[in-house]
Amino acid sequence: MVSFSLAAFVALAASFVSAAVPNSPRFDLSKPSYDLFRNKPLHDDTVQQGFAFDNTNRRLFVSQRRNGATETSGDLCITQLDFSGKYLGHMHLTGFGHGVSFGAQADGSATYLWAEVDANKNGYGQRLARFKFVNGATVSKSSTTLKKYKTVAAATEHTCAVDTVNNRLVVRYNTATDGKRIAVYDLAAATRGDFSAPLVDFKQPLPKTEGKNFQGYTAYGRYLYLLWGDSYDASGGVLNSQVATVDMNTGKVVQGPVITRAGSTLKFREPEGMAIYRTAAGQVRLFMGFASGDPGDRRSNLFYKNATVS
Numbered sequence: 001m002v003s004f005s006l007a008a009f010v011a012l013a014a015s016f017v018s019a020a021v022p023n024s025p026r027f028d029l030s031k032p033s034y035d036l037f038r039n040k041p042l043h044d045d046t047v048q049q050g051f052a053f054d055n056t057n058r059r060l061f062v063s064q065r066r067n068g069a070t071e072t073s074g075d076l077c078i079t080q081l082d083f084s085g086k087y088l089g090h091m092h093l094t095g096f097g098h099g100v101s102f103g104a105q106a107d108g109s110a111t112y113l114w115a116e117v118d119a120n121k122n123g124y125g126q127r128l129a130r131f132k133f134v135n136g137a138t139v140s141k142s143s144t145t146l147k148k149y150k151t152v153a154a155a156t157e158h159t160c161a162v163d164t165v166n167n168r169l170v171v172r173y174n175t176a177t178d179g180k181r182i183a184v185y186d187l188a189a190a191t192r193g194d195f196s197a198p199l200v201d202f203k204q205p206l207p208k209t210e211g212k213n214f215q216g217y218t219a220y221g222r223y224l225y226l227l228w229g230d231s232y233d234a235s236g237g238v239l240n241s242q243v244a245t246v247d248m249n250t251g252k253v254v255q256g257p258v259i260t261r262a263g264s265t266l267k268f269r270e271p272e273g274m275a276i277y278r279t280a281a282g283q284v285r286l287f288m289g290f291a292s293g294d295p296g297d298r299r300s301n302l303f304y305k306n307a308t309v310s
């Protein structure tokens with residue numbers, strides 16, 4: 001006779017619902033955006049790609065392709081700005097990736113970056129790397145100072161973002177059979193190199209919205225935020241930037257895609273990157289980045305939403 005104890009039954013049932021991110025507030029994408037700054041130069045001249053906050057040390061980092069680098073080289077520049085957009089420092093990365101999204105993490109007074117590395121022939125990073133931000137340094141993909149991870153063995157490309165409030169690493173990875181997927185890890189476990197227990201792992205909905213380019217993502221608590229759109233040059237002057245929210249516990253879209261008009265008057269205006277930041281006063285902000293300006297003199301722009309669904 002086969003018998004199950006109640007405890008065994010509960011444990012078995014729990015194993016089928018174990019994939020879960022604790023509940024959290026959700027940003028209302030239909031509410032207005034506010035400026036952090038506009039038209040700030042980065043160290044190099046190209047469009048910004050992504051940005052990341054070290055929420056503990058209150059630092060901001062912005063990625064872009066290095067001046068003169070080809071689209072597929074994976075050579076990046078990371079510029080540190082203050083929160084008014086003033087230049088504070090930079091770092092060059094050789095052979096890393098596209099820079100669409102990366103993360104930052106405090107370690108004492110130092111900041112460690114999480115970024116894609118080992119650019120493939122299309123210029124996208126095949127792995128993730130964790131390394132210290134060192135002003136003025138150039139780090140190559142083969143540097144022994146890098147810790148490199150292939151968080152999902154079958155994935156061909158990895159990028160990441162950090163939920164800076166809940167200390168989670170959000171990984172967007174590409175698979176040959178299932179397209180883009182999202183996996184979320186406890187940041188402390190990821191820092192130890194332990195990727196064995198993702199909180200969730202699901203197929204990203206809306207991989208492309210009506211042909212618009214995918215431009216960034218981030219997560220705060222239970223919700224993932226996605227950004228698409230093209231520059232005015234590419235869209236023929238049409239404002240087509242869109243954002244959407246995904247419940248990571250179901251993998252389903254819960255708001256959007258909705259048009260965002262943040263920085264609508266910017267010249268060029270290509271949507272570029274998302275990140276989460278909590279102010280010293282405790283206000284959590286969903287940031288969106290845009291590139292502006294002229295070829296050879298592109299500028300960085302950051303906006304945020306802070307209203308949540310009540």
Ligand SMILES: *[C@@H]1O[C@H](CO)[C@@H](O)[C@H](O)[C@H]1NC(C)=O
Nearest residue numbers: 034035283284305306307308
């Ligand atoms: C959002 O930020 C704006 C500008 O900083 C502020 O005026 C507003 O009160 C904030 N709203 C919420 C809901 O925190």
